[in-house]
Amino acid sequence: MSQAPMESAALLALDWGSSGLRAFLLDGQGLTLASRSSAMGASVMDGRALAYVQALQQIAGDWLQANPRLPLLACGMVGAKHGWREAPYAACPANEAALAAQTVSVEFGQGRSLRILPGLLQQAAGQPPDVMRGEETQVFGALQQHPQLADAACIVMPGTHSKWAELRDSQLRGFATHMTGELFALLRQHSVLGRLMPPVDVASDSSAFLAGLRAAREQGELGLSHQLFAVRTLGLTGELAAAALADYMSGLLIGHELRAGLAWRDRRGLAQAPLLLIGEPGLCARYAQGLRAFDCAADLTLDNTAPAGLWRLAQSAGWLRLPP
Amino acid sequence: MSQAPMESAALLALDWGSSGLRAFLLDGQGLTLASRSSAMGASVMDGRALAYVQALQQIAGDWLQANPRLPLLACGMVGAKHGWREAPYAACPANEAALAAQTVSVEFGQGRSLRILPGLLQQAAGQPPDVMRGEETQVFGALQQHPQLADAACIVMPGTHSKWAELRDSQLRGFATHMTGELFALLRQHSVLGRLMPPVDVASDSSAFLAGLRAAREQGELGLSHQLFAVRTLGLTGELAAAALADYMSGLLIGHELRAGLAWRDRRGLAQAPLLLIGEPGLCARYAQGLRAFDCAADLTLDNTAPAGLWRLAQSAGWLRLPP
Known part of the structure; x- marks a missing residue:
């Protein structure tokens, strides 16, 4: 975009996670006027404020210059302890007002500032704590796009965590968090299981993925650390081709997440509520196939809802720049 | 040992795993006359026959020279596909005769040869295959040391796998195999969880280990990949000190193994049979504490039983060099 329609811009929404930064120029109705992305995630900033300022100027400097009164709102790891400015966790349960109330501001020059949303900390009796940072905004974005979810919904956001x-x-x-994506990456790159796999994944093997899902569903009580060893033995005996082993392992890991996650959903009284998938479309498609293997189906699958969530939170807090 | 009592030596027993080589000079009653160890495990040999010959000469060259008729028997990864000489897996169930029948020989000069025991391959209907290589010898070694186990026993051998x-x-x-040790090492060295831990483990935190065991026992249905994330959140919130996180994680992983392993034991009809731990004493002590957290106890804890197993298998196959 060389010339954004700056006159109608109401918010610069920043989805600033560990591994990347996405910037969305939104209008007063929440429509996306323009968007950009960069690899300048919080994990490469090493906590240096200047690096954040530079990344922000790099991705949106022209927008900021063209619109000196444009408000900015960010979510994600940019607000972590080792991010740009810590936005301490808000307590879960939380509604939009609670998130807005615990938003922090950081100045980045010429009197301008960026608002950063807090993450959520859940502390339930008899349970270890759990945390999220960025996904809370995805949840409210889904609600923004589908108001009928207000009553109840189970929202699954696949990923590293x-x-x-x-x-x-x-x-x-x-x-509840599941380290599924991180476990897959660790086992793929560093374990004895990864050594049997081709160095680069080629075409996905859907039947091996399904076999892993079924093993998790039907025999998950044997334990994940036991079932993972089958990736090795199926490879050693030639029952699965080397190129299929990563998919079998993925099926096992996603299957164990679904096994535990669906039980969690039922305990929360959400068995009859809409089930959503939010995330990268390719990964959501794998989870959708996984859900089918568990005789379930996603009622909705949404791509990144962070911009919708940022807009909704800014709108309800009165932070949008609306036309006079 | 400069001068081994070579005249009474009946077997050179080699416990030759991935990460090390242990040599035992045994007499006609199975008593250890001398033993040595080296770091020349199969994993550093890269499959080169010459490297195996050199490692063998290095650890036992003087013994071999002093006793030209000394028989040699090895177990472990030395017989894997990428070891010195492949000893193809024997089928499980297996008795001693089946293992002896599938032993292979490799010559290493001057007409001498080393016998290598096979590993075991289990192929049960409706289950992925499982394999072991070396542990079968540990099992028969336990039987050699404790003949009363012949009827029935559940034998747990903690380790990487x-x-x-x-x-x-x-x-x-x-x-049944559990990748407990490998998962711990992966998570410790490469995951987001390891980053919160001190670079080097200091004193073990027994109460954190116990808390991890209890979480696995009481709430294991929440899923290992969910419960592992608590290592991060307990660290972030300061509920556990950084120095205690590795022990909590160890408790979770060992607890999940015990949860699944004890259920496996019960399904195999071994709930009333003796329960054994075999392995490195420090690790066995952790598993013994783990068993107590599951209201169980090990009836016997044994250090390396491989030499006893090698002797027993050689004895029953008629391979010992007995005095005239």
Whole structure:
């Protein structure tokens, strides 16, 4: 975009996670006027404020210059302890007002500032704590796009650290993290299992993925650390081709997440509520196939809802720059 | 040992695993006359036959020279596909005769040869295959040391890849692998969880270890990949000190193994049979504490039983060099 329609811009929404930065120029109705992305995630900033300022100027300097009164709102790891400015966790359950109330501001020159949303900390009796940072905004973005979810929904956000969240009465009531993506990457890159796999994944093997899912569903009580060893033995005996082993392993890991996650959903009283998938489309498609293997289906699959969530939170807090 | 009592030596027993080589000079009653160890495990040999010959000469060249008729028997990864000489897996269930029958020989000069025991391959209907290589010898070594186990025993061998084995009617009837040690090392060295831990483990925190065990026992249905994330959140919130996080994680991983392993034991009809731990004493002590957290106890804890197993297998196959 060389010339953004700056006159109608109401918010610069920043989805600023560990591994990347996405910037969205939104209008007064929440429509996206323009968007950009960069690899300048919080994990490469090493906590240096100047690096954040530079990344922000790099991705949106022209927008900021063209619109000196444009408000900015960010979510994600940019607000972590080792991010740009810590936005301490808000307590879960939380509604939009609670998130807005705990937003922090950081100045970045010429009197301008960026608002950063807090993450959520869940502390339930008899349970270790759980945290999210960025996914809370995805949840409210889904609500923004689909107001009928306000009553109740189970929202699954697959990823490095997958989150399962309960939305009820427009409140983020509780959630649970699964380290599925990180475990896959660790095992793929560093374990004895990865050594049997081709160095680069080629075409996905859907039947091996399904076999892994079924093993998790039907025999998950044998334990994940036991079932993972089958990736090795199926390779050693030639029962699975080397190129299929990563998919079998993925099926096992996603299957164990679904096994535990669906039980969590049922315990939260969400068995009849809409089930959503939010995330990168390719990954959501794998989870959708996974859900089918568990005789379930996603009622909705949404791509990144962070901009919708940032807009909704800014709108309800009165932070949008609306035309006079 | 400069001068081994070579005249009474009946076997050179080699426990030759991935990460090390242990040599035992045994007499006609199975007593250890001398032992040595080296770091020349199969994993550093890169499959080169010459490297194996050199490692063998290095650890036992003087013994071999002093006793030209000394028989040699090895178990472990030395017989893997990428070891010195492949000893293809024998089928599980297996007794001693089956293992002896599938032993292979490799010559290493001057007409001398080393016998290498096979590993075991389990292929049960409706289950992925499972494999062991070296642990089968540990099992028969335990039987050699404690003949009363012949009827039935559940034998747990903790390690990088822990093995749970069923010994029944002097036969190794079935087994299950858990990748507990490898998962711990991966998570410790490469995951987001390891980053919160001190670079080097200091004193062990027994109460954190116990808390991890209890979480696995009482809430394991929440899923290992969910519960592992608590290592991060307990660290972030300061509920556990950084120095205690590795022990909590160890408790979770060992707890999940015990949860699944004890259920496996019960399904195999071994709930009333003796329960054994075999392995490195420090690790066995952790598993013993783990068993207590599951209201169980090990009936016997044994250090390396490989030499006893090698002797027993050689004895029953008629391979010992006995005095005239």
